[in-house]
Amino acid sequence: MPSIQHFSCKLTACLVFLIPVIANAHSDTEHLAEAAFSEAPEVVSCQLENGSEAQCYKLTMGHLPEGLQVGPFCPKTLSDKGGLWDWTGDEAGLYRIDRDFLLLLDELGYRFFEDNGSVNSVDNATRPPEYDHACINVTPDKSVQITLLLPVNPTMAKDPTALGTIAKVGVGLDGAPIFADAPSIQERGHMPALDVCGGHIDPGGWYHWHATASDIQTVLDAKGVDADCGVAQDSSALFGYAFDGFPMYGSKESDGSIPVNLDECGGHIAQTLESEKPSYHYHSPESFPNLPGCLVGVQAQNNFSTTASAGVGSSRSGGPGGRRPPDLKEAAQALGVTSDTLKRAIDSAGGPPPDFAAVAKILGVSEAQLLSVMPSPP
Numbered sequence: 160m161p162s163i164q165h166f167s168c169k170l171t172a173c174l175v176f177l178i179p180v181i182a183n184a185h186s187d188t189e190h191l192a193e194a195a196f197s198e199a200p201e202v203v204s205c206q207l208e209n210g211s212e213a214q215c216y217k218l219t220m221g222h223l224p225e226g227l228q229v230g231p232f233c234p235k236t237l238s239d240k241g242g243l244w245d246w247t248g249d250e251a252g253l254y255r256i257d258r259d260f261l262l263l264l265d266e267l268g269y270r271f272f273e274d275n276g277s278v279n280s281v282d283n284a285t286r287p288p289e290y291d292h293a294c295i296n297v298t299p300d301k302s303v304q305i306t307l308l309l310p311v312n313p314t315m316a317k318d319p320t321a322l323g324t325i326a327k328v329g330v331g332l333d334g335a336p337i338f339a340d341a342p343s344i345q346e347r348g349h350m351p352a353l354d355v356c357g358g359h360i361d362p363g364g365w366y367h368w369h370a371t372a373s374d375i376q377t378v379l380d381a382k383g384v385d386a387d388c389g390v391a392q393d394s395s396a397l398f399g400y401a402f403d404g405f406p407m408y409g410s411k412e413s414d415g416s417i418p419v420n421l422d423e424c425g426g427h428i429a430q431t432l433e434s435e436k437p438s439y440h441y442h443s444p445e446s447f448p449n450l451p452g453c454l455v456g457v458q459a460q461n462n463f464s465t466t467a468s469a470g471v472g473s474s475r476s477g478g479p480g481g482r483r484p485p486d487l488k489e490a491a492q493a494l495g496v497t498s499d500t501l502k503r504a505i506d507s508a509g510g511p512p513p514d515f516a517a518v519a520k521i522l523g524v525s526e527a528q529l530l531s532v533m534p535s536p537p
């Protein structure tokens with residue numbers, strides 16, 4: 160059993176019990192805390208991305224680690240302090256979402272507030288932004304379940320897998336999924352605010368990390384950001400497991416030294432507290448997001464799904480952040496417009512779900528007419 164002082168989450172129970180299960184293929188799953196997982200992890204047959212058959216841990220978790228304090232995300236007004244944002248335009252950097260940052264964005268053409276100082280924020284799980292630039296604050300959905308597959312015996316891939324925007328990175332020991340960069344303001348117009356620990360709620364209603372939360376203070380200090388994450392900080396701690404099955408640590412080795420000979424993904428082979436012999440693991444960098452830059456190992460196919468009706472991993476998702484468009488041909492025909500026109504009107508109406516009243520207005524039909532011909536979601 161690994162030592163307990165290196166776990167760094169308020170959910171001591173979930174942290175303590177997940178480690179032996181994942182680090183050791185033959186450990187006893189009966190000790191798993193039910194805090195993080197709605198079902199005890201099980202070992203199942205799975206197929207890896209390279210086509211080989213393997214054994215995977217199947218982890219099932221809820222929408223939010225129990226007891227984890229999340230937020231604040233969007234500040235209510237210019238006088239309040241929200242979470243964090245990694246701004247990638249002029250004067251790029253990691254910022255606290257506060258008056259100074261929102262005024263900077265305003266100067267750069269992105270105005271997120273009203274004249275009276277109230278910040279435009281929306282819950283994009285339930286309604287589309289009615290602002291050009293809105294801070295997004297999604298309401299959690301307690302009913303959501305997430306299922307992940309991680310190889311039991313991690314193997315190196317021929318080439319590392321790059322991690323693009325919101326690519327799947329792994330899972331924290333607290334049971335929250337970990338993703339790479341969140342979508343940019345330039346790309347979406349809106350800001351899906353992170354909290355000061357680097358996490359937020361997906362449009363599907365579940366919380367996830369965009370950072371190594373147990374070592375976020377190292378990044379905040381390096382970038383001069385004034386924020387205090389409530390997750391216990393330990394730069395040497397195991398934070399989670401990547402989707403290739405390799406463990407992810409903070410920016411330091413267990414003895415507090417700086418890791419050496421890191422590869423392009425930020426990992427190396429060395430001794431850890433949790434391994435019996437030197438083995439491959441990742442370290443978080445001191446830049447944001449403080450996560451591996453790529454994954455060296457082979458991942459399982461279809462390794463992430465949720466029961467949510469929107470967002471990453473939902474059945475309507477066409478990939479990370481994407482949604483599979485329903486077949487609109489018949490609906491368009493019935494309305495006397497082209498599929499393209501209908502699709503453009505829907506895309507411009509936010510969501511999911513889109514604002515059907517707005518779509519109807521664009522198309523010059525009544526909302527009832529529109530809804531009567533729209534295909535039902537898959």
Ligand SMILES: [Zn+2]
Nearest residue numbers: 338341359369
């Ligand atoms: Zn996200």
Ligand SMILES: [Zn+2]
Nearest residue numbers: 412418429442
């Ligand atoms: Zn190391």
